[in-house]
Amino acid sequence: MPARQSSRKDAIRNREAVLAAAEALFTRRESPEDVTMADVAAAAGVGKGTLFRAFGDRAGLLRALYEARLEPIRQAVETGPAPLGPATSPRDRVPALLDAILCFKLDNRRLALALEEGGSSSPYRAEHYERWHHLLRTVLEQIPGLTNSDFTAHALLAATRADLVEHLAGEERIPREGMRAQLANFVTRALVSGPLQGLTAEE
Amino acid sequence: MPARQSSRKDAIRNREAVLAAAEALFTRRESPEDVTMADVAAAAGVGKGTLFRAFGDRAGLLRALYEARLEPIRQAVETGPAPLGPATSPRDRVPALLDAILCFKLDNRRLALALEEGGSSSPYRAEHYERWHHLLRTVLEQIPGLTNSDFTAHALLAATRADLVEHLAGEERIPREGMRAQLANFVTRALVSGPLQGLTAEE
DNA sequence: CGTTGAAACGGACCCAGGGTCCGTATTCTA
DNA sequence: TAGAATACGGACCCTGGGTCCGTTTCAACG
Structure with a gap:
């Protein structure tokens, strides 16, 4: 390579x-x-x-750095073992994917930040975003009873945006494991499917 | 004024x-x-x-414009009637707040975009963000059985970020009502509380 | 009114930083 | 080792945010 x-x-x-x-x-x-x-x-x-x-240009340099760092994760996702790999059940894979993304951004805060703010043209046009979104969307679609996979994928990815992660880690001083746990919790809730909503579950 | x-x-x-x-x-x-x-x-x-x-500076101008536009919503939230006003039950108010924010960003796409990318220093330092976050967090805390209000507030707000909204409206051509419905759906799921998770509800 | 000091005006100017150009140096091929 | 092809690098250009300061306008007071 x-x-x-x-x-x-x-x-x-x-x-x-x-x-x-x-x-x-x-x-x-x-x-x-x-x-x-x-x-x-x-x-x-x-x-x-x-x-x-x-x-x-600047964006090109950033992209090159980013892709290089991302490569291992990409491998793990495309051909690796559970929970990231394709053999995993959708309901387990979605949280795993988001956790991997979160960890990646925690490990590459500055870089991810640089790439996402970038300036001209939103992060949503970057093909690495499209890849993540497409994958996530596809996996979400395999969860029975879940609708709006497209939007849900965007919304979940939004919870791992570089500047948010940076803010939580840098300003709010939330430790790594805490953040992972909270994201996992959030993702789990977002995956609740079926007709019931607004329920206040029994304590 | x-x-x-x-x-x-x-x-x-x-x-x-x-x-x-x-x-x-x-x-x-x-x-x-x-x-x-x-x-x-x-x-x-x-x-x-x-x-x-x-x-x-540039940011100052943007802020001035933004605040001016935001004023009515702010009023509605602070002293207005349900579902935005303070008298609303938390479980109904959260979706209403996010819907209001979404609509605002749809109606002021360019402006919101300009302010959020801004360049130097993340959107998370802007006091208007802090206000929204604090409010949302407070309301979330009043929902029994919900934890991680701080993170959840951030994550929900992330789903209404200007560049995402712009992308959905501009590139994916999702109509206003569609987006509102999907956001509402997403928020509802995120508000599910209680010990049960991973459930696949009966069709 | 006319004066006068304070406040506001505006555009020439400064500077940083991304991106380009082109004469020179290096590498590959035969 | 000659020659073409390719890469080098730093002087240079340009845009755009932000500043400076001589000039103008306002309003308060006599």
């Missing part, structure tokens, strides 16, 4: 250097906003031209 | 002019990003200096 079929080796080397430097900068600096492209170039020991040729 | 105790009348007049021009521009133009401060100033027939003196 590292090669990226492209003859000249200096190009590949520089690409790696940029990736590494960017990753370091984004995790080190407080806010993604104060990592400029010039910073990245300098940290990688490379000119701005090189950087932009390799990644197109 | 228009006066804004400030002796000189040209100041007030200009303030109004800017507000009006900005409102027009934001609703007219496709994306909030291509409404520049210079545009607003020009459209209002005013110098940039005036604009910045009156509102501090």
